[in-house]
Amino acid sequence: MPLPYCTPADQAPPTYQCPCHSKDPLIAPSVLACDLSNLEAASKMVLEAGADVLHLDVMDGAFVPNISFGFPVIESLRKNIPDAYLDVHMMVAEPGKWVEAVAKAVGAAEGKPAQYTFHIEATDDPKGLIEAIRATGMKVGVGIKPNTTVSDIEEIIPLVDTVLVMTVEPGFGGQSFMGPGHATNDVLPKVFDVRTRFPEIDIEVDGGLSAKTIVEAAGAGANMIVAGSSVFKGDPVDAIQSLRAGVLKYGLGKSDDEINAVL
Numbered sequence: 726m727p728l729p730y731c732t733p734a735d736q737a738p739p740t741y742q743c744p745c746h747s748k749d750p751l752i753a754p755s756v757l758a759c760d761l762s763n764l765e766a767a768s769k770m771v772l773e774a775g776a777d778v779l780h781l782d783v784m785d786g787a788f789v790p791n792i793s794f795g796f797p798v799i800e801s802l803r804k805n806i807p808d809a810y811l812d813v814h815m816m817v818a819e820p821g822k823w824v825e826a827v828a829k830a831v832g833a834a835e836g837k838p839a840q841y842t843f844h845i846e847a848t849d850d851p852k853g854l855i856e857a858i859r860a861t862g863m864k865v866g867v868g869i870k871p872n873t874t875v876s877d878i879e880e881i882i883p884l885v886d887t888v889l890v891m892t893v894e895p896g897f898g899g900q901s902f903m904g905p906g907h908a909t910n911d912v913l914p915k916v917f918d919v920r921t922r923f924p925e926i927d928i929e930v931d932g933g934l935s936a937k938t939i940v941e942a943a944g945a946g947a948n949m950i951v952a953g954s955s956v957f958k959g960d961p962v963d964a965i966q967s968l969r970a971g972v973l974k975y976g977l978g979k980s981d982d983e984i985n986a987v988l
Contacts, residue, residue, distance in 0.1 A: 741905070741913055741916075741917060741941050741944035741945035741946075741975075742944050742975070743916075743917055743920045743921065743944060743945055743946035743976065744920065744921060744924065744946075745976070745977060745978040746920060746924050746946065746948070746976060746977065747977065748925070748926075748927055748928075748948040748976070748977075749948065750777075750948055750949075750950070750968070750969045750972035750973060750976070750977075751777045751778050751927065751929075751948060751949040751950070752775065752776050752777050752778070752950050752952070752965045752968050752969055753776065753777065753778035753779065753780040753812055753929070753949060753950060753951045753952070754771040754776050754779065754780060754951075754952060754953065754956040754957065754961070754965070755780040755782060755931070755951050755952065755953035755956075756768060756779060756780065756781060756782075756953075757782045757793060757953055758953030758954050758956070758957040758958070759771075759957045760957075761794070764798070764802060765802060765805045765806070767957065768802060768805075768806055768809070769805075769806065770961060771956060771957070771961050771965070772806065772809055774956075774961035774962045774965050775961075775962065775965040775966065775969070776956075776961075776965055777810065778809075778810045778811070778812050778949070779806070779809050779810070779811050779812065780812045780814060780931070780951045781794075781799060781802075781811055781812065781813045781814060782814045782816060783795065783796075783799075783813060783814065783815050783816060783817060783823075783827075784816045784817070784896065785816070785817040785818055787817070787818040788816050788817050788818040788844065788846075788847055788895075789816045789895050789896030790896050791896045796823070796826045796827060796829070796830040797830075799811070799813065799827070799830040799831060800829070800830040800831075803830060803831055803832050803837065807832070807837065808837075808838075809838070810838040810839065810840070811831050811837075811838070811839040811840070812839070812840045812842060812866065812887075812929075812951075813827050813830075813831065813839060813840065813841055813842065814842045814866075814868070814889070814931070814951075815827070815841065815842060815843050815844070815847075816844065816895050816896065817847065818847055819847070820841075820843035820844065820847050820848055820854060821848060821850070821853070821854050821857060824841060824854070824857045824858055824861060825861070827839075827841055827863070828841075828861035828862070828863055831863065833861045833862040833863045834861070834862065836862065839863050839864070840863060840864040840865065840866050840886065840887060841858045841861075841863045841864070841865060841866065842865075842866030842867070842868055842887065842889055842929075843858075843866070843867060843868065844867075844868045844869070844870065844895075845867055845868065845869055845873060845877055845878050845881075846869070846870055846873060851867065851878075851881050852881060852884065855867075855881065855884050855885060864886040864887070865884070865885045865886050865887070866885060866886060866887035866888070866889050866929065867881060867882075867885045867887070867888060867889065868888075868889035868890075868891060868895075868929075868931075869888075869889070869890055869891065869915070870891050870894065870895060871891055871892075871893070871894060871903055871910050871912050872910070874915070875915050875918050875919055879922075882919065882923050882926065883923070885926075886926070886927060887926065887927040887928070887929050887949060888919050888923075888926055888927070888928050888929065889929040889930075889931060889949075890912055890913075890915050890916050890919070890928065890929070890930055890931075890947070891912070891930075891931055891932055892904065892912055892913075892930045892931060892932040892933055892934070892938075892942065893931070893932025893933050894932075895931075895932075901933055902932060902933025902934065902935075902938040902941075902942075903932070903933070904933075904938055904941040904942065905941055913941055913942065913945040914945075916928055916930065916942070916945040916946050916947050917945045917946055919946065920945065920946025920947075921946070927948060927949045928946055928947045928948055928949060929947065929949035929950075929951060930942045930947040930949070930950060930951065931951035932951070934950050934951060934952040934955060934968065935952065935954075935955035935964075935967075935968075936955070936964065936967035936968070936971070939967065939968050939971030939972070939975070940971060940975055942971075943971045943972045943974070943975035943976040944975040944976070946976060947972070947976070948972050948976055950968045950971075950972065952964065952968060955968075966988050969987075969988065970984050970988060973987060
């Protein structure tokens with residue numbers, strides 16, 4: 726496998742350059758970063774600003790050291806955004822326990838678009854869990870934490886729709902992106918590895934994504950971009966367009982003129 730870099734070794738940090746792929750950019754603002762007292766308004770704002778997906782972080786205080794929101798909140802939100810694609814990121818200790826609850830909350834039985842993203846570290850039966858999620862009509866995502874390897878999921882990658890590579894330690898927003906030059910862990914070789922071996926899959930990255938870090942993330946092969954603070958703490962239109970442009974340029978190899986035509 727070629728090295729996942731296109732800049733000389735003496736330039737630090739290096740820039741990734743994955744094999745060009747054809748997976749559309751999917752920009753997924755993480756509502757955990759919004760004013761949760763105005764969740765409906767914040768969600769509608771980013772959807773109107775061009776978001777493709779809403780990323781909903783469900784935390785149980787066990788798998789990660791934080792608690793966020795649960796299924797009644799998701800169900801209430803769904804009633805007010807009936808057509809939005811919801812990516813429910815289950816950072817929980819027993820992901821198999823909550824499949825039916827999430828399916829009900831997102832309206833899976835009515836054909837509402839949604840994905841159930843579980844963590845490989847939290848289950849001993851990923852294939853059974855995937856089957857259970859599929860049975861509800863939801864799409865399936867599998868996530869890995871920064872210290873988990875691609876080898877831990879490679880057997881099930883053909884069975885899922887999305888591979889989520891965490892680019893921060895899960896549990897809290899506002900952390901530094903674990904890319905080239907990170908003090909302890911550059912996770913992007915895992916993104917590059919998955920993109921090289923599974924070119925047709927959606928690859929999601931979550932944590933520290935912005936107009937600056939999208940260059941490395943998209944260059945490594947990510948096309949589904951979760952961003953919290955960079956979207957909700959600034960101009961959401963500019964932030965979403967910057968992330969989309971990054972995927973188009975560094976992932977799909979589009980020219981500036983082609984990107985401008987899309988944006």
